[in-house]
Amino acid sequence: MNQTEQVRLMTDKMAKFVGYIGKKLPDDVIAKLSEMRKQETSPLAKTLYDTMFRNQELAVQLDRPSCQDTGVLQFWVKCGTRFPLIDDLEALLKEAVVKATFETPLRHNSVETFDEVNTKRNVGKGTPTVFWDIVPHSDQCEIYAYMAGGGCTLPGKAMVLMPGAGYEGVTKFVMDQMTSYGLNACPPLLVGVGVATSVETAALLSKKALMRPLGSHNDNPRAAAMETMLEDGINSIGLGPQGMSGKLSVMGVHIENTARHPSTIGVAVNVGCWSHRRGHVIFDKDLNATVTTHSGVQL
Incomplete structure (x- = not known):
């Protein structure tokens, strides 16, 4: 050839x-959505998940996006x-x-x-x-x-925090985004967080984090612990499927990071919608x- x-x-x-x-959604996304559907108790949340899975069936049957x-x-x-x-x-x-x-x-x-x-x-x-x-x-x-x-990943947010803000500032930044534009991104969401030395490095990492398999964790134990804490925190907001309220709001939180300049903490958030x-x-x-x-x- x-x-x-x-x-x-x-x-x-x-x-x-x-x-x-x-x-067709990836295997890990389908598995996670199935797991989340079982945990919801409200009729509306269950109906929304049922609609998502019906959507997937029809997309394959009709051979269309x-x-x-x-x-x-x-x-x-x-x-x-x-x-x-x-x-x-x-x-x-x-x-x-x-x-x-x-x-x-x-x-x-x-x-x-x-x-x-x-x-x-x-x-x-x-x-x-x-x-x-x-x-x-x-x-x-x-x-x-x-x-x-256009509703999920592309409206990501990034900024550089002063070092005094610390990792509490990173947490506040993520939670502020999830309580504002998170509603518009078709939950449940996969949340990618980049923590680095500048706006552009953090932004790229936050998008790259969305490529990781669901259930994976950052290699750094402290970053992995923050992933879990942020997931628990965002779930407690109660966005639920399609932002119509429910027990769970996110499929996961993935943090990617690099080393940083001592006087800056770059942070960015990008999210993937349920149809990831x-x-x-x-x-x-x-x-x-x-x-x-x-x-x-x-x-």
């Missing part, structure tokens, strides 16, 4: 993958320097989004800033967004694909694809 054929093969596989995650807002596509790429298509990867991901837009189909969500022109292809200046991690000496490529919707449409696929050097987030998928 020559280079052109390889690019076409991976493009087709990624277009299929993007379309699939718009219709489960939410009308198929988001702005974002990719986290962890690519080895010896992966054969590393030079072509960003361009083929863009082409895969165009292909998925017409084949899935996806809603046209890429509008050129200032010109206010919808490209009608879901691509534009800087979209889809591709975040890179380069892995020396590796010949495989891992890709997280995510549909960042993300997927993870690993390509080997022969372009064999292994999907880890959705069982039974062949690309």
Whole structure:
């Protein structure tokens, strides 16, 4: 297979993958929603969860996206320097989004800033967004694909706290966001929190945190303890499914962090809605694809 054929093969596989995650939620999200549904006692909360699962059934049966807002596509790429298509990867991901837009189909969500022109292809200046991690000496490529919707992830918040605010200040910032825009993001939510040295590093980490499997924890015991405390605190607000009240408000809280300058604490919050449409696929050097987030998928 020559280079052109390889690019076409991976493009087709990624277009299929993007379309699939718009219709079927990851296994861990389905399992968590099932667990949360069992814990609710109010008739309204139970009805809302039943509707969510009916939505999932119909999306698969009718072969169409489960939410009308198929988001702005974002990719986290962890690519080895010896992966054969590393030079072509960003361009083929863009082409895969165009292909998925017409084949899935996806809603046209890429509008050129200032010109206010919808490209009608879901691509534009800087979209889809591709975040890179380069892995020396590796010949495989891992890709997280995510549909960042206009009501949940995209309205994230970030700021830099003075060090005197401490981690109490981080907690207050997160809780303030959850009691304001959290209602508009279609709970139950997955909450990503970035704690770092500046606005942009914290913001990227808060989004990256949403790619982690549900039930996972930060490697640092103190950060992991804060994840649990924040989850308990946000659940106690009582947002419930779709913000209509209930026992549980979040599927989890994930914190990602870096070291920081001693005089600043950068903090950011991003949330995924109940329809948390993300997927993870690993390509080997022969372009064999292994999907880890959705069982039974062949690309």
